[in-house]
Amino acid sequence: MPPRIQPPSKAIASILRCRRPLRNQRQYATAAAITPAASHEQMTGGSPAISRFPATQPPSYKPPEFRKSQLLRQYASVLRSTPLMLIFQHNNLKSTEWIGIRRELSLALKKVDQARVAAGFPPENLADAIKLQTIQTGIFSSALRIVEYYKPEKQPQADPNGDGLTHVLSKAAHEAVSATKKVHPLAPLLSGPLVLLTFPTVSPQHLKAALSILAPSAPQFPPPTRRASPGWHDPGVQAGIQKLLLLGARVEGNVFDVEGTKWVGSIEGGLEGLRGQLVAMLQSIGAGVTNTLESAGKNLYFTVESRRTMLEDEAKGGSSEGSKKESKAE
Amino acid sequence: MITRFITEVSTVFNPFSPKAKTARLFLSFLPPDARQTMKITTKLLPRSSKEPSFVQVKFKDGKEIKLDAEKLGIKGVAEEVNRHSRILSRADELAN
Known part of the structure; x- marks a missing residue:
C-alpha cells in the first residue's frame, strides 16, 4: 500500500526550500493613495486617546454595583430635575397609611389638573409626576452637596491628572465635594426618617392641594371636606397624616422653612397669577416713568410758553405805547 | 425606649438647628399607634428663631418631666424616660 502522504514533487520542494518570500508585493487595481503628512497637532500633541469604555457606562470611582451608588445617582438626578x-x-x-395617603394625594392633585384644564390651560398631567419618596438621609445630603457645589461645566479646564470624567460617581466629583467644608443650609434637616414630595415644576396650585392634604392648617390650607373627599377622613389616613411632619422645602435651589413653604403655596392663581401681578406692576411703573419723564418736558414747555406770551404781551404793550408816542409827535 | 406609660408628649424645636435632631428622633421613636394612646403636640419654630428645643413628657402617674433636648442627646432623653418608666412598670407588675 502506498503511503497516504505523497512526498512533495520536485517543483514544490524547490519552492518550499526557497528562502525568498514568494510574492510579497500585491497588485491592486487602484493606485495606492499617498498618505498625507501628519498635521501639526498630531506631530506635537499626539492623537486623542481611544476611549476604552462604552459611552453609556463610564468608569466610576465608587463601585457601581452597590445600591448606595445607584441611590446617589438617583438622588442627584432628582435634585437636578426637581425645582x-x-x-x-x-x-x-x-x-396601609402610606397607601391611603398616596391615594388621597393623587386624587387631590388630579382634581387640580382637571380644574386647570377646565380653566383653559393646556393639560400637563402633573399629578402623575408628583411623587412621595422616602430617602436615605446620608446619601441624599451627599448628593445635595454634589449638585450644589460641584459644577464641572463652570471650571475652566479639567484636572490634567484626572480621567476627564465629570459624572456623579466620578473621582473628580468625589474629590471636589469631600474637600469642601461648606455646609448646605438644608443639611441640618437631613437626619431622621425623611420623605420627599417632588414636583416637576413650581406650581403653587398643586403645592396648595398637596399641603391641604398632607399638612392642613386652617385658614390658608383647609382640609378637604367630608363630602369632597370621604377617603381623607378615614381613620387610617388620618392616623398617617398626624404622623407626617412638614419640615421645610427647597424651591429653585433656595431653602424655605414652613412659613416660607406656606407663602409659596398661597400665591394666588399660581404662576399665571404671579405673572399677571408682575405685568400689572410693570405697566403701572411704566406709566409712572413716562409721566415723570414727560413732566420735565411739559414744565419746560409751559415755562417757555408763558415766558413767550409774557414777552409778546410786553412787545405788544411796548409797540402800542410807541405808536401812541408817534401819534403824539405828529 | 419604654413608651407604655407615657400619656402626653410635647416637643418644641426649630428643624433648621442641628440640635433639633434629638427632639425629632424622639418623635420617631414613638410607636406607630402612639397617637391613640397618648397626646402628642409638636411645635415647629421658624428658621431664624434661637429658642431652645425641649421634650416634655407626662406619665400615667401624673409625673411630668421636661428634658433639655439640646444637652442630653437622644440617648440621654431615652434614659431619663426609661428611668421613670421602669419604676412604673415594676409597680404595675407588683399590682397584678
Missing part, C-alpha cells in the same frame, strides 16, 4: 420639593418627617407610618 420644588417638600421635606417631611415620617414617624413610623404603616404601609
